[in-house]
Amino acid sequence: MAKERRKAVLELLQRPANARCADCGAPDPDWASYTLGVFICLSCSGIHRNIPQVSKVKSVRLDAWEDAQVEFMTSRGNHVARATFESKVPPFYYRPSASDCQLLREQWIRAKYERQEFTHPERQEPYSAGYREGFLWKRGRDNGQFLSRKFVLTEREGALKYFNRSDAKEPKAIMKIEHLNATFQPAKIGHPHGLQVTYLKDNSTRNIFVYHEDGKMVDWFNALRAARFHYLQVAFPGASDADLVPKLSRNYLQEGYMEKTGPKQTEGFRKRWFTMDDRRLMYFKDPLDAFARGEVFIGSRESGYTVLDGLPPSTQGHHWPHGITIVTPERRFLLACETESEQRAWMEVFRKVVDRPMLPQEYAVEAHFKHKP
16 A cells, blocks of 8 residues: 555656656655645755744655545645745746755745745735845955945835945945846855845946845845846836846856966966856956956857867966967957866856857947956
8 A cells, every 4th residue: 555655646746747846946856745735856855844834745755655645745736836835926036946045945935835925915025115124244345354234225216225334324335226136155155145246336347245144135135136127127118027037137157266367468377266247257366356357248259259279379377277268359368277177167158158149238338348457
């Protein structure tokens, strides 16, 4: 009997909706919440275990199943659960994937099943109201210390502001929603809730690094996405939600250390932290620097941009052996990676960017771009 019950549960995984984790989309889920009726991956099952009042989990293959549990899983499954627990997810709300950080996945699961925010839209106020203020720990630009700072997000003004003192009348910085991006960077920042916010200042990228002690950081993240969504709805009135959602926030295409040399290509190579953000390749002395030392716009092949494997034969001064040459209409940029696998990863990213046709607004960015040595 026990084998038959387990076999019946395994057969449920053949249903298309059950072939991926209900929460992060990872393929071949091996676990199930027998109180919610969903099939989930090992990683998400650990998060479900932290909310035992809502979800109780079992291994599909290893644990014993009771008849009533099998019947419940048969009547539910990921498709039915999604229609129930995700019926009112706002279009701007970030749905995490298997590759996203623990905090994003945990808060998505808690929002769905514990707080039931997507069956009760009135519970979405923390990120849907168009205004949010509170205190976040912000990394100091010069000393690297994290200090508590007041932040205010206001859609009406189209800006995120922060203040050095809670009673200050003037903000220390005003970040326009139009040019703002936010991405979770727990490893880089050294905190599981670490968020990197970037914005344009005088057409150069400025970074700030913040965190909050609890899951509220995800509310801030989704509030920023909501503000971007409403801004873009006004800027592009004919665009569909599906067109706008990919533009709300973006993860970096690639990050890591490479060596680079200057424009004359005669000085020595220096190790720098590189970030590929859409078509901007930025380099920093330190991963947590507020400003990039330089930025390179990488356009499309039709506009005269190419990426070459290796360095010119006469190149000297690089310690790392695996070279990359980026050719732009103005000059060549010589880079070197420590390992072959890092070089391959960067080359793949660069080639995808170069192979992508440029959008009309990207020509305007290119025109204003200052190539820095």
